[in-house]
Amino acid sequence: MRVPAQLILGAGLSVVFLAVALLSLVWVPQDVTTLSIADRLQPPSDLHWLGTDHFGRDVLSMLMVGARISIAVALLAVGIGIAVGVPLGLWAAAKRGSWVDEVIMRGNDLIFAFPSLVIAILITAVFGPSAVNAIIAIGIFNIPVFARVTRGGALSLWTLDYILAARVAGKKAFRISLEHILPNIANLLIVQGTIQFSLGILAEAGLSYVGLGAQPPTPSWGRMLAEAQTLIYTAPRLAILPGLAIVFMVLGLNLMGDGLRDLLDPRLRRAAR
């Protein structure tokens, strides 16, 4: 089996960002919470590789911690989507055509009508902004996506002979879903998980840009961009760097998702290319 080039490129990019995020847990070049007005808006130098922002904070260090926040929020949101959406999808497929299926699918449609930003706005209007609320908002948005993918994949499997054999052998729908359906739709879920991960990074950036995500002093890519906007005349560098970080992270995940789909599901290869 040939590994697609875009998978290698995408996985490479993603691993770099993940490594930087993990590194930021134990080491960053400079502390990101101490402000030093004397060092404000410094150009790149030996001490500050990417310069400093309007509070004199080291931009490279902020980008590193920002990577960690972005990845954590998007990953946890995918986790919520999988933890709730996949069981719902399996249940709907097992009870296909019944009222359970109908209720689950109509519930999905209902959540689909709320863009993730609107969910975040609702949550924030009542509970105030925080990274946790961003995770919940993006997570809720992910639920119907995973429920649909799971149900769709499971429905086509339920018609196959080996599932019939399992039923004849006396296995209940719950065990069949767990032992035969789930492992066979794992590929679909991995690909969808990668896509939702990348959408989550974009959504987190958007939410923190408008102030609905991680709160100061925690650095986040979106808020770095929001703060840079007023300084765009004097220090365009501050507006460009966090954006590039977001683009390369998302690009890496998208390429990885496309590559994984090609690798794991040859049937999709023709249509996707």
Place this chain on the structure above:
Amino acid sequence: MLRFALTRFVSLTLSLIAASLVIFLVIEVIPGDPAAYMLGLNATPEAVTALRDTLGLNGTLAERYLNWAGGLLRGDFGQSYSYRVPVAELVFERLWVSLPLAIYALALSTLIAFPVGLIAAARRGGVTDYGIMGVTQLGIAVPNFWFAMLLVLVFAINLRWFSAGGFPGWQDGLLPGFKALTLPAVALALPQASILARVMRSALIETLGQDYIRTARAKGLSQRQALTRHALRNALIPVLTIIGLQFSFLIAGAIIIENVFFLPGLGRLIFQGITQRDLIVVESVVMLLVFAVISVTFLVDIAYAAVDPRLRRR
């Protein structure tokens, strides 16, 4: 067709009722006492009671919901607490910014995506195709609010072709208004166009592999004729689906983009509502946005059935 439209309409109504219940529950029930929440910690009990009266919070939950929902149906969105004017007035004013922006962006993205997708599909596997796929891959990865900032940097600050933000209104004619909306619309349209072009391309390639295309080619049609006369029309179904699905992303994008360009639209209104704890404004504007998403889904469903009779049976 009529029966199909009616069933879809019933399900549209049910979705709207369910969505309004969710929004009502989150905004008016979860905070406990919305009046106390809106006034903050330092409010006197008298002020809270007075606000409860003005907001009509003294009835049972069912009464309050029916009051609110009934008001929405009549176009009465309640009274804004922070602006002291009817919310409907605020919304109507801002709709004249948000709606043209959304339509402008949608039109731009369709105008870009259709030819680009068509060219990529026609030149499948060639250098042009690879170039287009690379650029669109990048377009999907770029956050639209960052792209907006780059546009400001280039076209407003360096070239001075456009202003960096603000909206002059429509009273001075259409041109200044459209000019102010151009950079925001381009920023919104970029990711949309990238996704749409990719969908267009793969839908075309899919249909080009069908038997009727081979028949058309055997009849003597050129590749281009087969593409434009037969493949294009059949590829429109998946493209239409994506336009419908993308609408909710367009709305979310517009809310953020309005903040980048300081446009006085619904997005700005909603954030002002949040910072001023004006729950009535947030509640009504969110309901309006969700109403827009659900209605577009409904219209897309109807459009499908009109285009493809096979889909009416579902």
